[in-house]
Amino acid sequence: MIVQDVINHLEALAPLAYAEDFDNVGLLVGDKNAKITGVLVTLDTLETVVDEAIDKKCNLIVSFHPIIFKGLKKITGKNYVERVVLKAIKNDIAIYAIHTALDNAWQGVNHMICDQLKLVNKRVLIPQSNTIKKLTTYVPKQEAQQLRTALFNAGAGNIGNYDNCSFNVDGFGTFKGNANSNPVVGEKEILHTEAETKITITYAKHLESKILKTLFKTHSYEEVAYEITTLENKNQHIGMGMLGELENPMDGPCFLEHLKAKMNTECIRHSALINKSIKKVAVLGGSGSFAIQAAQAAGADAFVTADLKYHDFFMAENNIILADIGHYESEQYTKNLLVAYLTKKITNFAIVLSNTNTNPVKYF
Structure with missing residues (x-):
């Protein structure tokens, strides 16, 4: 190895x-x-x-x-x-x-914190943008199934809990190769019309090289027509921080004791305790002050992170407990x-x- x-x-x-x-x-x-x-x-x-x-x-x-x-x-x-x-x-x-x-990975740093705190119903707190790509290509109709299968096997077409996802439209493509061309169908320097299928399929951006390699290897045309666009849609399994729920709500002091024990920290700096039970908890390992508003918007009762500054604690606004457990402790x-x-x-x-x-x- x-x-x-x-x-x-x-x-x-x-x-x-x-x-x-x-x-x-x-x-x-x-x-x-x-x-x-x-x-x-x-x-x-x-x-x-x-x-x-x-x-x-x-x-x-x-x-x-x-x-x-x-x-x-x-x-x-x-x-x-x-x-x-x-x-x-x-x-x-x-x-x-x-x-x-690893911070942005689903099974990464923040998933580990959630597991330590025994949180359930986990989801990403701040999904990362520009992580989903869309491929559009055109293939002879009789080859469409073979190309779709190859792209699926390469990892394309996964959307949430579904796989093998694509959209297909049949139509006619036209092309005329020049004297230096070597067309698979039709003849050079003669306009050709071919029954084709337009295939549209999404994929995670880290797979792009693999997807394109598969496309070029599987497609029969000498020149493959294709388009790639970046989608605004967010991948709900990639991003910073995580949100989860305690199986049983706790009051503020009990939650802080739970946090101190599970995260093995000697000291917790926190904002004022709030007058409600702690059920929904946001976590972000390392320096996480940038995610305070996201935790509040998600309805978190507590936000566990590190490296909070003096003025960051004012942002709690008496509706959330901000808990700074230490940078090392949050990632240990x-x-x-x-x-x-x-x-x-x-x-x-x-x-x-x-x-x-x-x-x-x-x-x-």
Whole structure:
């Protein structure tokens, strides 16, 4: 097994196409074709984590946060980022970061928080835009079923709880090839009319390369006529944050105790308690102040996140509890998620859970 094999499994869980534009995800250090000796999974890649990888003979570190976030103009070891990169390169250790690709994944960071809090009826809080594409193409009528089946097998035509979805219209296409053409039907330099089926089918944007490859491989025409458009429709299984419900409502203090225990945090900063039971809970791992209004609009009684500033708490308006449990604490179970996932996918060697606590925040 090589590094790329592990990457393929990770990107099936969290396609990089859905990472935020500001992020730096993917293979940051190393050779994708290097043979794997072991995989270490961590929240952050620090020097101590690289040391742990060396000790445990792991030459691939799968990290939630990217160690390289801004551009590096020099690598001299003057700061912790440069030292990590130098040590990883020196010891032939690859580093892969998944970050907001996993934040936006259905089975990702926020799904894990919901599971920890025992929330049910989960849905995405802020569905991501521009994630659904539509392909329109034209194929000889007798080949339409073969092409539809191939596109379905490539992953096109899935809408919510339905698959094999397409729209088809029969009509007539006209074309005339020039002297250099090699038409499958008709003759060059002669106008030809062909009974065709117009096929319209949607697909998730991360599948575009696969869908087009399938189209060109299956379609018989020398020149394939097709159109691609990006839809305004939102994929309800891709996006930031998640909304769920407690099976049994709790009052404010009980909910905070529940939150503190389940998320293993020493401290919760929160807005004023509200005069109603907590039933609907919004969650967003990491820095989530941008989603306060979305949580309120969704009717959440509480919003669990991190890195809230002083003035953010005023936005509670006495109709929601804003709970800041700490950045590390909100994402700490992410590495457990990745280990469990990779262990199911890769059975010929161990996936190692890092035991290095990378939380830079201490409580007194």
